[in-house]
Amino acid sequence: MTPMTALHSDGETIPDAALLVAYANGDPAAARDLSARLLPRVMGQAIRMLHDRGEAEDVAQEAMLRLWKVAPDWRQGEGQVSTWLYSVVANLCTDRLRRRKRNGVGLDQIAEPADPAPGAAATIQTNTRLSALSNALAELPDRQAQAVALRHLEGLSNPEIAAIMDISPRAVESLTARGKRALAALLAGQRDALGYDDDGSQHE
Amino acid sequence: MNDLDKMFAQALAEPVPVSDDLMARVMADAQAAQPGAVARGAVSQPRNWVCDLLGGWPALGGVLAAGVTGLWVGVAPPASVEGFVATLIGTTQAVTFLPEADLSYLEEPIDG
Structure with missing residues (x-):
């Protein structure tokens, strides 16, 4: 093995791909x-x-393990590590959501917080809403769920999502629009359960 | 802002915990998957190279057992082995390390 030159951490100046090759x-x-x-x-x-923190940790570990395994074959300049990771995590998450749906966790089965602090009504409500959102994502086709999540939960632009999903920006636009409409329809029946009538919000 | 946009905004505002346990798991995976990690480990333990060469301790145990058995058969061959050797090469020679005659002086004298 040839002697290696260690790349020391000095902020964000070293590209991810260079660190991966160094690894x-x-x-x-x-x-x-x-x-x-x-x-x-x-x-x-x-x-x-x-x-779901436990599931998210498992997904994060699996995604990073795939990164370590792909490292020897990684070629600098062929793509960004972050783009590759977004794609891997999105796929692993939709696998988990599909499994959740298959196991019967439906829209009406909103998870309760594990150990809610007394009086933390706002925290409980946020938790309830985000569980409902995740369960509604599970009801969408995989590609719609991925596109909506990358656009609205990661705040990425259509060209960035297009690179991650390996489709055209126009296809991204179509997927996110259809996905968002489907999510709104799925969650419309739960406005009372999710407390949207309590806080005076207007439903569109 | 509609309900769905509010949900998206709430999700984005949620803190992202990266526990020490998760970091430890990820680092353990990284160490195990790093190319050359196995080779470096072997070099750092040179005293085990004979054991590794023979296939580890289980295989080494088998080699030792076979050696001891061979030694025992050589020192005290069963009758079937002696018979087989005699058939094979036509003759056999028994060697006694402690001839019976030599043991007589060890016996206690019997008076009378």
Whole structure:
């Protein structure tokens, strides 16, 4: 094995791909730097789609493991690590949502908080709404759920989503529009349960 | 802002916890999957190379058992082995390390 040059963490100046190649070449610090940079983003994407901390952690670990395994074959300049990871996490999350739907967790089965603090009504309501949103995503076709989540839960632009999903920006637009309409219809029947009539919000 | 947009905004505002346990799991995976990790581990433990060469401790145990059995058969061959060898090569020679005659002086004298 040839001696390696360690890439030391000095902020965000080193591209993700360079750190990944350094990891593949045996740099022991590269994995730590990459994880510190990427894991919060990966975990955030997973928890916003799944709204289940345990499942989100499993997805995040699996996505990072796939990154470590692909490292030796990674070619700098062929694509961004973040784009690749968004795609992997989106696919892993829709797999989980499909399994959740198959196991009978329906829209009307809104998860209760594990141990709600007394009086934390707002926290409970937020938790209820986000569980309902995740369960409604499970009802959508995979590609619609991914496009909606990348657009509205990650705040990405249509060209960015197009690169992640390997489709045209126009197809992204179509998927997000149809997905959002379907989500609104799925959640419309739960306005009372989700407390939207209590806070004076207007339903469109 | 409609209900759905409010939900999206709430989801985006949620804190993202990255626990120490998750980080530890990810780092353990990274270490295990890092190319060359196995080779470096082997080099750091040179005293185990004989054991590894023979296939680990279970295989080494088998080799030792076979060696001890061979030694025992050589020192005290069963009758069937002696008979087989005699048939095979036509003759056999028994070697006694402690001839019976030599043991007589060890016996206690009997008076009378």
